[in-house]
Amino acid sequence: MDERVRYSTRDGVAFVTIDNPPVNAISLVVRTGLQEALSKALADAEVGAIVIAAQGPSFSAGADLRDLDCGAVPPRLTDLLRDIEDAPKPVLAAIQGSALGGGFELALACHYRLVHTDAQLGLPDMALGLVPSGGGSQRLVRLAGARVALDMLISGRPISAELAVRLGLADRLVRKSPGRAAFMAARNFIQAKTPPRPTRTCEAGFANPDDFLAAVEERRAAAEDDKREAVHRAIDLVEAALLLPFEAALAMEYAHFASLAGGAQAHGLRHAILAERRAARRSVPAGHPPRPVARVAVLGGGRLGSGIVRACLAAGLAVNLVEQDEAAVLRARRRIASGIARDVAQGHLAPDQRAAQIARLNAGHDIAVLSAADLVLEAVGEDHETRRAVFARAGAASRPGTLLASAGLAPDLAALARASSRPADVLGLRFFTPARWVRLVEVVCPPTAAPDLAASGGAFARMLGKLPVSPDPSGDGDSLALPVFGALFAVAAGALCAGADPPEIDTALRDYGFALGPFQLADLAGLDRLAALGWPGIGGILLAEIMAAGFAGKEPGEGFYRHPAGAPARPARELDALTDRLRKRAAPGGGWAGKPTKAEIADRAALAMANAGARLLASEVARHPSDIDAAMLAGFTYPRWRGGPMQAADTSGLLAVRTRLRRLSECTGEALFAPSPLFDVLIRDGLNFEGLNPASAGQRPV
Template sequence: MTEPVTYSVQDGVAFLTIDNPPVNALSQRVRAALMDMIDRAEEEDGVTAIVLMGAGATFPAGADIAEFDAPLAPPSLPDVCDRIEMCDLPVVAAIHGTALGGGFEIALAAHYRLALTSTRVGLPEVKLGLLPGAGGTQRAPRLAGAKAALDMMLSGGMFAVDRPPARVFFDALAEGDLKDAALRFCKTLVAEGRGPRRTRDMRQGFEDAAGYQAEIARRRARVEVQREMAPREIVAAVEAAQLLPFESGMALEEDLFRERLGSDQSAALRHAFFAERRAPKLALPAGTHMPQIERIVVLGGGTLPMQIVVSALVSGLHVNWGTRDPQILAEGVSQAREVLDWLVSRTTIRRQQADESLARLRTGDSAGMTGDAQVILHAARGQGNVPAPEGVVRIVAMPGRVDAIGLRFAPPAYASRLVELVQGSAATPKEVAAALALARRMGKVAVPVKSAGDTIAGRMMATYQRAADALVDLGQTPFAIDSAMRRWGWPRAPFELADALGLEDLARTPRADGAQNWAAVLVAAGRPGRAAGKGWYDWDKGGPAPSDEALRLVQAMRPQAAALPEAEIVRLILGAIANEGVRMIGTGMAVRPSDIDVTMMLSQDVPRWRGGPMKAVGGEGLFRVAQAMRRLDHPDTAFWTPEPVWADLIKNGHTFDALNEV
């Protein structure tokens, strides 16, 4: 086993290089080695400065998140940061790649910071339901003030070091060889007699005390209306940096970090983090070639092809866009320009990136676009017989049957990160590899699905509507159900969503004997949804209002019943959705529960801090949810009866998480 930190001395400068591939995560071995190497550098004659660097592609990109589910072994990252800060020799953090979370906290603890101009830094702990736990909430505001510190911590984003808010943290930026730049920097420090400069003693971020507190008040007003707890505690910790001595602020940060680490929200967010990374790991036969996709062909006109084209262009791909109708193509290109302009206005991309994207677009008749294709996406009907070079993989990107391979982009394709990789019965490893390579090239999270065209999202949302209808059968009002789901955190309330999509398609969905399709009832009554201004809700410019007429229609057709508690409504609907997920796994359509969670979080707005429906049911307790489903006296018994795997998991004290490892 190689050493996680290497030690070398050049011209009196000790270089401590962290070498823990692939991202130099700050595991226990790395932390312990850093402590030892700092001791060694302090004790070695002739060493006048220390440089912390990362080997390979990056400075430490963060903590080892896999360690968070067990007691953290010493030395802790705060201890390492304290050791760096209290070192008797000047310590310079020389950064390249990405320095995120704990990696950036190490840099903040160093006495000086140097970075390549291409470096990006951030404090993304909020995305895991946490706050920085190694001094980030105390050191960052000392250097940069409340605004810059909170911009980084509350967004959880990555920031270029040559622009605000990150630029203020760096003493110098460099091009070229980072080690040479660090050596020159250290020689200048020694020549000028500059020694350790401890961040805990710095105060420039507190100079405008009133402005600091005003920023705290402004951010607190924002985060207190959110359901997530981590943002609130980040604001509290950054406020404490100004008001408390450093050691007291650190103690508060530690308490808040440990509290968040043990919370359900953080567990759900960490589940989401790992689930996204697990989903695209498809079991392909050994030796399957993963192509490098640089040019794709998109065939067809309309909204979906336009969105796919924009997404592909923004990701850096060259795109040939072909249709058989030049007018439709011209309209599509105009719409693509508008979307790119909108992305620029939202600062999602820069103007230069938008212009360069359009320069990679070629358009024309479908038959003339396929000659240099690496992959062809059929994104609209009427393009199936377009000739193409032999052996080019054709991917179905539109709704409908999939015999071989399909990619179903969650809308809008240029903004959503999800694509379902649908493998039909005739899919070959070459086709699966090409689809997966394209999804990765486009920056999408690819969730594998085995079906003839059905998607996980489609199955789960159909189940959502079926379960909601069943509760109306039993006497609940559609508006109480919508309210319960919104208050749980899911903005896509079932009946308001049905109105928005239009009730006609849903009205044709079969129900079991004795169960009602309530969308069909409303359509028959002339209330087909939002487009007509009336469905479950009355729609006007002020937004939806619960319809008394719709409620009277329902009440006339089913018995009255006592209102269920909101928690019971949520429990039953989530249970039904999870039960459908178990069925999909049982038939092989879905690989694992976490894939279902990823799909629902990225395409259907299930809140990440709930972890997805499968994770949420585990949090509720499988036994409690299964009992609630069994108690439900509804004629659609096959739908509501928990699948056998529930009993096996309950007997062994497991949740659906146990199926992720199968």
Template sequence: MSGPVALSVAADGIARIAVDNPPVNALSHPVRRALWDAVEAAEADRAVRLILLAAEGRTFPAGADINEFHAKPQDLWLPDLCDRIEACAKPVVAVLHGTALGGGFELALAAHYRLAAEDAQVGLPEVTLGLLPGAGGTQRLPRLAGGAAALEIMLGGRPVDAAQAQRLGLLDRVVRGDLSEAARAYARELLAADAGPRRTRDSRAGLRDTRAYMAAIRHHRAWLSDAPVPAPEKIVDCVEAALLLPFETGLAFERAAFEDCVTSDASHALRHAFLAERRAAKIPGRGSAAPRPVQRLGLAGGDPGLAAAALEAGLAVTLIAPDPEAATAEVAGHCAGVSAQGIPGDEAQVARLARLSATSDPAALAGADLVIAGRAQAGEALAHLSPEAVLAVAGAAAARGGGRVAGLYLPPAAEGGRLAEVLVAPETSPETAATLFAALRRLGRVALRCAGGPVGPAMSAAMLRAAGDMLLRGADPYRIDDALRGFGFALGPYERLDRDGQAAQAGALGVALARRGWTGRGAGRGVYRYDREAEPRVEDPEVLALLRALQAEGGRPQRSLSGDEIVQRMMAAAANAGAKLVDAGVVLRPSDVDVAMMLGQGFPRWRGGPMMLADQTGLLAVKRTLDILSEENPAFWAPAPLFAELIKNGRRFADLNGG
């Protein structure tokens, strides 16, 4: 056979069915059909005694094709293929390498035996997409590993290394060295022992301790009682069904639960978030520009957490700091924090810190391939930069320095620390942008290309201005913060003002509101903590404008706005601001705005970002809200022209995202 799956039969009767669908061997419909045909052919071939199910390239199938979730399902679903493999009359051995995740691991669970390379990882991360394993994973996994382990794997969504998977009973053998030869040797052992098919559906190993099994069910069900996404609770229900129902009935229960999840708004949003992050890396027009190699990172005025991440990624780091000893200790503290979370041990930490060089002399930056410098340190860093090196100016757009300089915005670590906005100028070279993108990905960041200023702060300012507009009309700032937290943000806009070190601005707003007759309910919460007699210095133009407007309004009575009205206004403001950024070419596509908001500004991921939310609400409905609000304040609320253009042509923001 040729195509995405190849079948070969050796003289000893060992057949090898190999998936070859780069880059990750996703189980798309053509792959599933070819696998089915290969299993049928191998089973019908009298010369075949045992089947090895493997994959070419860098990994065993790493999951299903996520794009199929948005289309009408095609016949021969993955559950059917898994059932066919499990029902095979000849023993099937799954040979795992790379990351066998999602549907790929469900395929392996349906095989009769499982062998893996020692550096392989397995897992069922569907919950991160608002889904549950829908090809028998919720029924087969607990039969092998028990309820507690199955729930930890599926609800956590994180991969499990091969050694741990073997301890849990999910793998029969873990090998090092030549995987293909080890698989054939294992196959010969099974044949010599006359081992036949061993179907996972018949296993009772994980179901024996019913008391512990049900205790795990009760624990997780109580913990998930208020979950905003339905998938986690349904995973618990399915794992309970694995214990209480016959296997075929459990599969039907799982399928119904999967269908409920896949059609939910939360899953649509989480799948959008997943694809939006990957889409952000696609930069049209970048052509064949190759990133320059980065082995040493220079940091001048940078975050010690960034230095720790670079060391963790295997880079050498030159850190410029006024007190090198204190800076080294701070970086070591971050590294210790990483180590305490699980993976590297003490030896690895010593090796990481050996690659750190801290000094107060900026001339040491001459050996760096990439330098990230604060605004104050950028000029000095540029003076010492080698001709081939790249400079990223943190917190600012690209300044002088020509093609090898770009700006960089790193959101506060409190929002998750996964985003990096690369601020390119017209003179920024494609090689510089490619180098920065590649280095940031190595540091575990999602890199987002922006032209000009950063997206996150612009969006945050628009939402703060919308909140200020409500204050002007007498809204209670407590209610505004509470409504945004109820929507899914960790903090409301005024709580964030204080947390982000803008206490002076928050205090000034508190003073203005107090003089207007509003009384807070206690101290210590953003705008609510203030000194009535103080006159805090405020420099932010948006806050200054709001203060002047509040003072001009005087002691106007408060107007009560419901939580839904507050959220409606805030989301309309965010979508409008995002549309203006798209129109201006600051971002390449609407989904980039969603990425900036979810990864950098605390927007709840299960809501999908303001642009997707506007699509879900309906662009006409959002525009009507903006039209009504613009009667109160046309300078701020007037809809961006992009709304009318899309509505006229029957299109949505999603239609501008590309592939």
């Protein structure tokens, strides 16, 4: 038996311990070890009960992503768990920490479950585009009913140990050692001759069949427009638990799992997870420990600065907010307090934490407070002259070694470094609005930055719960996400000039899978911030025109949409005249055959984003395609199940993508669609974008 599953006996109890650090993943080796241990315990006449436990802080966090393709290699999880459930001797699970995915399925297959108070139990398979494979959907329904099962399967959110006991998913709450408690319970079972209790025989979840089926139909109706295949399969599996025999439903679950595991959505979601892991890991390079940050000074309390302040307060940091005068300080305080109040009202923040956050904020207009800060973060807007003046004052007022960062979208970092007189301490921390919620932070270090600045910026972003992504070489303000979003926005602007309106264009991209369309994203980001980037072509023209017309986005109340307080956004009809002017200036037709359809808009957008990403790779602004994917996922609501724009291009096939780009370039004459030479290199060498990522065997082509 492999050492990752240990076996011992005492007083008639067989103790089976999973020891597969760091999270006790249910890998092929662990499945084999559990099968051997079960067979050994059942063959031993001296053993009257079995305890399955785990070494370390977690029971099991589920499958190993690297082992997912081995799921069909015997013993399959579904077969192993059926054998555990069919055991003629009581099997107890001793659960601490995380019992997720296959780990929770293992627990459900045991006859009795003891959970430590810190345990978290759940089925996060949906995040991978999958349904359970070991009978989890069927056993969960039998114990807790349709509504609980549907919520846990579709949301993927874990539940607490206390709630698990209340729902009947666990038998007893344990405050000390669950292993010891399970051992003592097992001895009692032997003495009392307590029989096994197979979960498949439980019918508590079927107590009210009418309510059961009503819950299924409600969730099916709510998910009608959900493009995730796994959501619809999960609903079908919950329904099957009531309508089919257990073995038939188990077979259906595994068939759905196998079908999804080989599909594009599951592959895209696995790619998304790995891309974010790679980006986060590389953002804190080894060998240069990050500088500690406990107190942050934020210069500027407008839309960007107040969002950064709220993110810092939510992370438990002390914050000094510096504004230009008392009136600006009061406005910033009101904006921050209002945002914190919304967090409480929406359930993002416990009411008793509200006062604690506000107590950590010190707002004023005296720049002398910078001397106490570990990080000074400029968020004054996109005006370069104002930034340089702020950095000159910040460099003089802060103590040596303090990090000096700009949160702007297009900072001239070399100029800011010179203005600060502290070039080794200056970096870019590019936040995207709303900064409180957008997960992406781009960490940009100019050539003059000290070696530990990249690690310091990445560690700070992770402290805030953000995903740090770094361009390479860092240059002077290069971005991974903005050129790709700029390509998307250019397609949207072109479609607008060809006769589509903003709601139609946004709907087309939401149908593609984005949570928000390009005009919704632009309003949220702030049209003033985007306009300062000076994008070329029709996208830049549209932003300049709308800013000149006095529309700046969601925060001021009107952009491509009107945003009345407390009411849903609605189209801004005041833009009709501006749109008419742009349509007259645009090239006739723009390559569209009449008014653009939703499918045409989404197709052009996908091609343009992939092309923009390829150019970033060819110019070596991006280190890896997965970094671009991670940035778009975290910053611009790109559909996770597609994996990112570079992964989507791989799925479509690079030869097909290049061919379609060439056709668009020829019929539109737009540089946006002129294929990057990188497509030729990859196609010639039989590679794709995935082959350029670090975990792949392929190397960057010369």
